[in-house]
Amino acid sequence: MIRDDIKDATITAMKAKEKERTAALRQISAKIKDRDIEERTSGKDIPDDELVTSVLQKMAKQRRESIEMYEQGGRQELADAEKAELAVIEEFLPQMMSEEETKAAIEAIKAETGASSMKDMGTVMGALKAKHGAVLDGKLASSLVKAALS
Secondary structure, eight states: OHHHHHHHHHHHHHHTTOHHHHHHHHHHHHHHHHHHHHHHHHTOOOOHHHHHHHHHHHHHHHHHHHHHHHHHTTOHHHHHHHHHHHHHHHHHSOOOOOHHHHHHHHHHHHHHHTOOSGGGHHHHHHHHHHHHGGGOOHHHHHHHHHHHHO
């Protein structure tokens, strides 16, 4: 399980006295615990690895946006700190689908659902997320679905 890998990495980083890595791993653990609490109160039952992956994807997206903003603002030292955190987060994310794999999945879903116009974009995206949610880059998939349906 990804959760166990994160705990093991945290212990290893603490023993090696890697302060930045330890801080990033603790932040990941805290976000996962927050999400656990949310799920407990919502009554939904999500598989553990899927929950952890969704938390990690959200954190990675936030880091990428921050890096872009810091670089535009001329704050390279902050961008570098975010890049270091992003590297730690990406260690635990599953390998994302390539552009070619995403295109193939879109074509398969188009064939299954009979989607042919932009009106069907929600149907195609929903099916994509249901089948490949943990390894799907949503931004890439959205642009490819738009291109495929237009």
